[in-house]
Amino acid sequence: MATDALRGGIDLGGTKIQAIVANAEHQVLGQARRPTPSEGGPPDVIAAIAEALQEAAQAADVAPDTLSGIGVGAPGAIDDDAGTLARATNLAGWSTAYPLAHELSERFGGATVRLGNDVQVATDAEFTLGAAREFSSLLGVFWGTGVGGGIVLNGQPWLGRGAAGEIGHIPVRHRGLQCPCGRMGCMEAYAGRRAMEARARKAHEDGEKTSLFKIMEEKGRDRLTSGIWARALERGDELAEQLIDDAVDALGSAIAAACNVLDPEAIIIGGGLGVRFGEPYAQRITDAMMPHLFHDDDPPAVRVAELGDLGGALGAALQVKSS
Numbered sequence: 001m002a003t004d005a006l007r008g009g010i011d012l013g014g015t016k017i018q019a020i021v022a023n024a025e026h027q028v029l030g031q032a033r034r035p036t037p038s039e040g041g042p043p044d045v046i047a048a049i050a051e052a053l054q055e056a057a058q059a060a061d062v063a064p065d066t067l068s069g070i071g072v073g074a075p076g077a078i079d080d081d082a083g084t085l086a087r088a089t090n091l092a093g094w095s096t097a098y099p100l101a102h103e104l105s106e107r108f109g110g111a112t113v114r115l116g117n118d119v120q121v122a123t124d125a126e127f128t129l130g131a132a133r134e135f136s137s138l139l140g141v142f143w144g145t146g147v148g149g150g151i152v153l154n155g156q157p158w159l160g161r162g163a164a165g166e167i168g169h170i171p172v173r174h175r176g177l178q179c180p181c182g183r184m185g186c187m188e189a190y191a192g193r194r195a196m197e198a199r200a201r202k203a204h205e206d207g208e209k210t211s212l213f214k215i216m217e218e219k220g221r222d223r224l225t226s227g228i229w230a231r232a233l234e235r236g237d238e239l240a241e242q243l244i245d246d247a248v249d250a251l252g253s254a255i256a257a258a259c260n261v262l263d264p265e266a267i268i269i270g271g272g273l274g275v276r277f278g279e280p281y282a283q284r285i286t287d288a289m290m291p292h293l294f295h296d297d298d299p300p301a302v303r304v305a306e307l308g309d310l311g312g313a314l315g316a317a318l319q320v321k322s323s
């Protein structure tokens with residue numbers, strides 16, 4: 001196999017960097033993961049990306065400078081032509097446009113670097129390789145720290161003017177809770193993991209009983225991960241159940257709103273919480289969607305993302321076309 005068929009894929013998230021090396025058939029030959037630096041700025045993040053990709057290349061038994069291209073899926077404002085990333089609010093010190101592509105390319109023997117939105121490339125991966133292979137239009141809903149969305153229409157990603165897919169910020173409640181984005185009543189204010197944690201902390205401080213923070217301590221974590229929510233639900237924790245019920249309702253409303261406008265063939269539910277909770281919650285979200293769906297006699301298929309943790313990195317690598 002010619003090494004020019006090998007490509008790198010980077011899923012750059014707020015908490016972790018996932019790197020893979022894949023071949024032309026999209027098989028993952030090596031992978032590595034690093035925590036995203038929580039301090040510093042773009043040079044620190046780029047150094048961590050490079051380390052993760054070098055480790056993935058090592059695991060794949062290939063020299064890092066033989067990769068034909070590297071794709072990066074990143075949060076924030078991406079200009080793929082200029083090779084810059086800006087306004088990545090989940091990344092420390094990354095506000096103004098920074099030449100991510102150029103700097104990464106220099107570290108990997110001048111490899112072509114393509115940049116894309118993290119959620120859109122994860123949606124593209126499910127479309128091309130995962131749960132939505134049989135469809136030509138879909139809405140990807142990534143339920144995690146926030147709630148991101150990606151759109152494919154007639155087989156093509158729909159980016160709008162660059163900001164399409166922000167399903168987490170569809171308003172689901174008039175004068176509702178404040179969203180981490182600052183607006184009121186967004187779906188993410190009810191369904192995003194960060195927002196749910198803030199609600200849980202407030203309720204806990206106000207004296208409501210919950211095992212959420214005890215489980216967090218037992219697991220030695222400092223935030224309420226998907227696994228902690230799942231454990232609390234298993235234990236029948238009432239506060240966790242109530243907050244998750246709210247999240248499911250908000251997801252159902254926002255997905256129905258998007259379906260009423262776009263009428264996609266399929267909805268793919270991914271993200272840390274979406275994948276962790278799996279099929280039973282995909283069904284619950286469907287049930288919450290149905291009352292708001294205008295054409296409720298022909299609902300879209302609702303499926304759980306198939307590519308799991310590597311979907312983002314696989315989608316990032318897909319941006320590198322065969323030469």
Ligand SMILES: [Zn+2]
Pocket residue numbers: 168169179180181182183186188189
């Ligand atoms: Zn919002």
